[in-house]
Amino acid sequence: MFATKRLSKELIKIKEHLPPGISIVKSDTLEEWLMDIKVLDENPLYLNQTYRLKFTFNNKYPIEVQFIELPTTSDTPRPIPIHPHIYSNGIICLDLLSSAGWSPVQTVESVCMSIQSMLTANSRNERPPGDQDFVSYNRRRPRDINFMYDDDNV
Amino acid sequence: MSFELKEKGNQLYKAGDYTGAEEMFSQAIQKNPSEPTFFSNRAITRIRLENWAGVEQDARAAIELYGPKNPTSLKSRYYLAQALLGLQRPQEAHEVAIEAYQASLAARNAQSENLSKTVLRAKQQIWAAKEAARVREMNGTLANVERLIEADLQRELDDLQGQLDRGEIGQIGFVEDQKALREDADKTLQVVRETFAIASKGEVQERVVPDYLIDPITFEIMHDPVITPSGTSFERVAITKYVEQSKADPITRIPMTVDDLRPNYALKGVCEEFLNKNGWAVDW
Numbered sequence: 001m002f003a004t005k006r007l008s009k010e011l012i013k014i015k016e017h018l019p020p021g022i023s024i025v026k027s028d029t030l031e032e033w034l035m036d037i038k039v040l041d042e043n044p045l046y047l048n049q050t051y052r053l054k055f056t057f058n059n060k061y062p063i064e065v066q067f068i069e070l071p072t073t074s075d076t077p078r079p080i081p082i083h084p085h086i087y088s089n090g091i092i093c094l095d096l097l098s099s100a101g102w103s104p105v106q107t108v109e110s111v112c113m114s115i116q117s118m119l120t121a122n123s124r125n126e127r128p129p130g131d132q133d134f135v136s137y138n139r140r141r142p143r144d145i146n147f148m149y150d151d152d153n154v
Numbered sequence: 155m156s157f158e159l160k161e162k163g164n165q166l167y168k169a170g171d172y173t174g175a176e177e178m179f180s181q182a183i184q185k186n187p188s189e190p191t192f193f194s195n196r197a198i199t200r201i202r203l204e205n206w207a208g209v210e211q212d213a214r215a216a217i218e219l220y221g222p223k224n225p226t227s228l229k230s231r232y233y234l235a236q237a238l239l240g241l242q243r244p245q246e247a248h249e250v251a252i253e254a255y256q257a258s259l260a261a262r263n264a265q266s267e268n269l270s271k272t273v274l275r276a277k278q279q280i281w282a283a284k285e286a287a288r289v290r291e292m293n294g295t296l297a298n299v300e301r302l303i304e305a306d307l308q309r310e311l312d313d314l315q316g317q318l319d320r321g322e323i324g325q326i327g328f329v330e331d332q333k334a335l336r337e338d339a340d341k342t343l344q345v346v347r348e349t350f351a352i353a354s355k356g357e358v359q360e361r362v363v364p365d366y367l368i369d370p371i372t373f374e375i376m377h378d379p380v381i382t383p384s385g386t387s388f389e390r391v392a393i394t395k396y397v398e399q400s401k402a403d404p405i406t407r408i409p410m411t412v413d414d415l416r417p418n419y420a421l422k423g424v425c426e427e428f429l430n431k432n433g434w435a436v437d438w
Contacts, residue, residue: 009373062371063396103404104371104396105386 003059004030010107022112025052032056034071035112039119045082046119052078053115055108065102068092068111084124089135093128094118156185160192167195172202190219190230197233206240209233225261228254232265235272244279251276255378259390270391274377274429274436281433289354296350300343307339363435367425371396371404375435376425380415384408387418 007030014024025034033055039046056067070080070090080086085093095101096114128134163178179196186192197212213234220227231254238247255269311332318328369376369389379387384406394412396404403410429435 006371006373063392063399099400101407102400103407104392105404 003057003061006062007057010109014109018109019113021116022109030057033108035108037112037116037119039116041120043120043123045122045125049079049081051081051119053112055111062104062106065097065099068097081119082125082127083119083122084126084128085118086128087131087134088127091134156182156189156192159185160189160195163195163199167199167202172199175199176203188219190216190227193219194230194233197230197237201233201236204240206237209237210241213237225257225263228258228261228263228265228269231257232268232272235269235276239272239275239279242279242283244276244283248273248276248280267391267395270378270389274375277377277429278433278436281430285433292350292354296347299346303339303342303346307335310335361432361434361438363428363432363438366421367428367435375429375438376421377429379418379421379425381418381421383410383414387421390415 011027014027018024021038021040023036025036027033035053035055037051037053038049051070054067054069054071058064058066060066069092070078070086080088080090087093092115094114096103096106096111159178159182163175163182166172166175166178176196176199179192179199182189182192183196193212193216197209197216200206200208200212213230216230217227217234220230231250235247235251235254238244238250251269251272255266255273257263258266258269314323314328314331314335317323318325323331363375367375369379369392370386371388371392374389376387376389378390380390380393381387382393382403382405384403386405388404393404393415397410397412397415401409401411
């Protein structure tokens, strides 16, 4: 119910101003937006790379968390950043993207910033444990998965 | 028999044949004029047809038959508020909507969200009506001032004509002075028109709603703000929807229930005052 108006307002704000390293790629419908993220410091893991985020919205937004991923199949394929909380199929394990961690005061912009800073802060050149199995077997939506946040330092 | 007609009406309504549906509900009402659902169904059909006077009649009849205290009447009260908006009676629409909104909250009725929006819509229309009257008044004043300037010019031109007739000035001087007077008057008119244009836009030059009046969930201006235990204010309908589902404070994630929400009367007053002067904020 809220979704359309809220998203159009976010879009107006985003088009006026976005933080450095974040840009909007596609927003011609209110169902799917593409955003690009760059890590701004000298972190060698992500140097000179641009990562693409896909937001898929339904009318439960912003009450319920939406599907947010790093798409592996798109017209211009982008790399999936190496990170102990990002699976190689583009699924991001981040507290605020789970049903329990989501808050309706989050916005597309704040989610992008969280992911950007999650990359900035990381120095470990590795995938989450069990990445291969997860990628092969998981068919669930990220918000339904009970990720273990056993490592809060990343 | 009458309920069969209603069923037919419902089917036509779903199929988008509103005129046909209206006819069925009318026949049902003729057979049984004490069944409220016939009236409320015809009311929503007439909303589709934008027959606002008809909606008002039907919604009032349905509310009467349900009994105004009956939560089932809330939908019809929502229709009634819409009809009054359609009929350009925003003050009445606001009264109906706000009362029904309160009743809907008390009954935890599903109409709260619609009614909440209607309250805002009514506030917007009340402001728009006031604004239109103000502009009309200004235009009236402008027309008066323009008339005075023209009258002034005419008098001066007549004087000039008199001077020419009495031989006090020559033909060439007359034409030159005549031209100068006309130019002066035109300049004055232009200044006055510009001034009025600036004045009528004056209040709307910067149309920005302060962030503290905006609900962090819907991003819309609030009209019934409530505050969470952690101290953030939200629009009641929006935060209720979230807390019912997540049972936690959206900022701190500390467990909470809808009963922990408290009205924020001071903020409500600020929102009201802002909306009275800036009805456009509803569409911002």
